[in-house]
Amino acid sequence: MTEIRNPILPGFNPDPSILRVGDDYYIATSSFEWYPGVQIHHSRDLVNWRLVKRPLDRASQLDMRGDPDSGGIWAPCLTWSDGLFWLIYTDVKRRDGAWKDSHNYLVTAPAIEGPWSDPVYLNSSGFDPSLFHDEDGRKYLLNMIWDHNRTKGDKFGGIVIQEYSVKERRLVGPIRNIYRGTDRKFTEGPHLYRRDGWYYLLTAEGGTGYDHAVTMARSRDLFGPYETDPAKHLLTASGTQSYLQRAGHADIVETQDGEHYMVHLCSRPLDATRGIPVDGKDIHADDVRRSPLGRETAIQKLIWEPGEFPRLAHGGNAPADTVPAPDLPPHPFEPEPKLSRFSPEGLPSAFQWLRTPEPERLFSLSERPGALRLFGRESPGSQFDHALVARRQVDFAFRAETEIDMTPGDYQHYAGLISWYGRFKFHYLAVTADEAGARVLTVYSCPANWPDPRVEYPVEPIPLPETGTVRLGCDVDGAALRFRYAIDGGDWQDLGIELDQSAISDEAGNGPGNNFTGAFIGICAHDSSGRGRHADFLSFLYEPR
Template sequence: MNTFRNPILPGFYPDPSICRVGDDYYMVTSTFEYYPGVPIFHSHDLVNWRQIGHVLDRPSQLNLDGTPTSRGIYAPTIRYNNGVFYMITTFVESATGARRNFYVTATEPAGAWSDPNWLNDAPGIDPSLLFDDDGKVYYTGNRVPPEGQQYPKHMEIWLQELDLEEKQLTGPKFSLWDGALKQIHAQESPHLYKINGFYYLVIAEGGTGFTHSVTVARSENVTGPYESCKMNPILTHRHLGKQYGIVNVGHADLIETQCGEWWMVCIASRPYGGYHRNMGRETFLVPVQWEDGWPVVNPGKGIVEWEMTRPNLPEKRWPSLSACDHFDAPVLEDRWNFIRTPRGDFWSLSERPGHLRLRLKPESMTEELNPSFVGRRQQHIYFAVRTSVEFTPNGPSETAGLVALQNHDFQYRFECGLSGEDQTVVRVVCREQGEETVLGSKVVPPGKLYLQFEAIGQSLRFDFATESGRWETIVENADGTVLSSDKAGGFVGTYIGIFASGNGSASSNYADFDYFEYVGL
C-alpha cells in the first residue's frame, strides 16, 4: 500500500521530536510523572516505529519523588551532531515550583545516556537546540517577556548560546518572537532550523487544548529580527470544530528525508463518546512542501488526515509485539512504566518464574506517590485487557488487581480484597473527583482469579472468572469518560495496569500475575 494511517504512535505519546542520522530516524516524546522517562523510537520509513529504550532509565537521571500528576518531564527535543545524540527537556517540579532545564547525551540512541547536565538561568519550558554551520550551538525556550505580559499567558521565545565544553549557557539572551497570533497565548515548544540560508522558528501557540496550533517565522540572522509567515497558523484544527475526529493539533517538529522530502511530526488527540480524550495527546505525521521560502503543511488541505500518502522511503516493518506478556523475560518490556521513580524492590520476574510478582506497598493508587504498580498506555478506542492473579488478602486494607488510571483521583480499580465479613471479594471501584463508588462486588473463593476489562468506546465492562474461560460479568456500561483528561484535567493519557497495595498499611504480602494481555478490538 502507498498510504499510512495516523496516528503513527497511538496512545499517550505527546510532544514528539525527531532527528535523522543517515537512513535512520529517531523520535522521543514526553512522559510527565511516568518512569522510565522519554521513550526513544527508531524508524527507517517515518511510519513504522520500534521502541529501543528510554532516555531516562536510571534514578540518577530522573528523580520523580513528590512530583504531582501531570508534572515531571515536558517536551523533549532530540538532536544529533558529530557522533553525539542530545536530548534536552524540562523537569517541572510542581504546579507552582521550579521549571528546570537539562540535557543528556549518548553516542548510541538506545543508550546508555549521560546523567543530566542542569542549565543555570534557563527560564521557561520546552527547550530545543540548533547546531549551526559555524559550530555554534543555540538554545531556545520560552519565557515571560522581559517587558511583562500584555495578556494572560503571553510568552516569548528566547535564544542563548550553549557552551558544550562548560555545559552551560553563555553570552546574552535574545528575545526572538512572541508569536503570530496575538491574544491567543502560550507561545511555546520552539524548534529552530537553518534551511537554505534562513533561520526558521517553528512554535506552538494557543495552549495544548482545542485552540492548539503551529506557527512559523524566519530571519536571515539567528538573533533576529524574525518575520512572521503571513499564512500563520500553518497547521491547526480549531476551525474544524470539536466534532472532527482529530483535534488539538500542534507542537510540531520538522524533518527532511534523505530523498529531499519534508515531513512534520505533531501532536493531536482522538476524542470519542463526545469531546473526551482518554488517550491523551498522540503522535501524528503530515507532509510539508516549501513554497516561496515558507513551509506549507499538507498542500491543498492544510490538515492532518487519517490516511495519507506514505513518505518516499523503503518500507521497513518491525516484528509486532505480542498482545500477551507472559512475564517470561528477565526484565520488563519497554512498554511497561511505573508511576514516579520506583523505590524499593516491589516487583520481581524471578521469584516465581513466568509471573510478575508485585509486593504490597503502603502507597495506594489514590495518592501522588510511587505505588506498587506497572502499567501500559491505552492505545485503542475499543480494547480488551485480561490478566490472572493469585492473591490472598491478609487484612481489610490489602488489595490487588487491574486498574484503568487517568490519575490518582480518576480511575477504575478491578480489585481483589476482603469484605466487611472477612470474605474474599472481587469488586469494581470507580473513583471520580476523589470520591469512590463500588459499582459491583462478588464473593469469590481463594485461589487464582481471572480478570477481564473491556472498553467499547466509552462503555466499560468488567468480567471475572475463577476458572479459565468461565467469565461472569460483574459490571457493564460503566462510564469511560471518567478516564478522560477533559474530566480529570492534566496532560496525560489513560494507563491500564496491575497493582498491589496495603492502602496505608505495611505488609509482607504479594500478588502474582501470570500474564497480562492487551488487545485492540
C-alpha cells in the same frame, strides 16, 4: 503510492521531536510521570514505527517521586551532532498556580541504545527546551519563558535563546527573548532550522487543547527580529471537524531525497457531537469532547520551496488523516504480542511504572519465576511510592485480562486490574478482604467528578474462594467499560455495571489544572497498612477489538 495513516504513534505519545540520522528516523515523545523517562521510536520508512528506548532510566538522570499528575518529563528534544545524540528534557516539579518549577537538563549518547550520560543542568526559566546546532558549530538552547508576574492573559513570556558551551557544560552569554508569538498566545514548543539564509522558528500556540496550532516565523539573524508567517498558522484543527483534533506542537524532518515531513501532536476525541450514551444518558454536553487515548503523534507532508515558508502538501492548514509516504523501502516490524508473560529478563517493553527510579520497591520478576510480584505500597492517590505497572491504551475498543494470585491480609490490602489516567481518574477491579477477613472482589471508581472527586463503590463486594487464582478482565468500547472475572477455571462473570471510560481522558474534569497524558490499562497492588504485602500476576493480555 504507499500512504501513511495517522496517527503514527497511537495512544499517549505527545510533543514529538523528530530526527533523521542516515537512513534511520527517530521520534522522542513526552512521558510525564511515567518511568523510565522519554519514549524514543524508530522507523526507516516513516510508516512503521517501533519503540526502541526509554533513555532516562536511573536515579542520577531522573527521580520524579513527588511530581504531580501530568508533571515530570515534558517535551523532549532529540538532535544529532558531533557524533552524538543530544537529548534535552524538562522535569516539572510544580505545574499549577502562578509558579512553575520546571528544570531543564541535557544528556548525550553515542547511540540511541546508549549508554546515555548523566545529565547536565541547564536552567529552570521555562519548559519545552530545544537545542539548535548552528552551521558554525555553536549551540543554543531555546525555551519558552514563564512570566509569573503577568496578571492578565497567559504567563507565556515568549521564546528565549542562550548559547550552550560544550567545553564548560553550561549556558553562557546573554539571554535574549526572540519571539513573543501571535494573538493565539501560549507560545511554546520552539524548534529552530537554518535554511536558504534564513532562521526558521517553529512554535506551538493556543494551548494544547482544541485551539492548538503550529506557527512559524523567520529571521536573517539568529537573534531576530522574527517575522511571523503571513499565513500565521501552518497547522491547526481549530474550528474544523477533522478526524485529528488538538493539532499542534510540531517538528520537521528532511528525508534523504529532500522531501519534508512534519510530526505533530493530536488527539482523536470520541464522537461527542451526538453525546456518548452510557447507562441510557449522555455523559456530557455536545461541546465537550473527550480523548481517552490522550495526545498522539501524527505526520503531515510539507512543500517547502526555497526562500518560502512551508505549507501542507494537501493544502490548507487542517491536518490530514492520511498522507503520501516517501519513496523509501518498506520496513515493517514484528507486531507486539497480545499476551505478555513475565520473566526475570525484564518487563515487556510496553509497560512502565510511576515516578520512582527504585522499581525494586514496587515489583520483582524473580521472587516468583513466571510471575510479576507487586508489593503493596501507598494508595492510588500517592505521588511517591505507587505499585502500578501499566501499558498505554492504543485502541478505542479492546479487551484486557490478567490472572492474580493473592491472599489479602485484610481490607487494607488490595490489588488487581486498573484502567488509569491519574490519581483522580481510574476504574479499579480489586481483590481484597472484607472486615471479617474473607476474600472478596470489589470495584473502586473515581470518574473525575469535580469539584468532589470521591471514590465510588458501584458494586457490593463479591465473595471469592479463600485461595486460588482469579482471572480479571475488562472490555472497553469507546466510552463504555465493563469488568468481569472468573474463578477456578470457570466461565467469565460480568459484574453487571458499565463505567464511563471517557472519564479516563485529558478533558474529563476540570482540576487540578490541565491534564496531558492518556489512558493506561494495567495491574497494581496497594497496602494502606504499610506492611508491603504482595500480589502475584501470572500474565497480562491486551487485544484490540
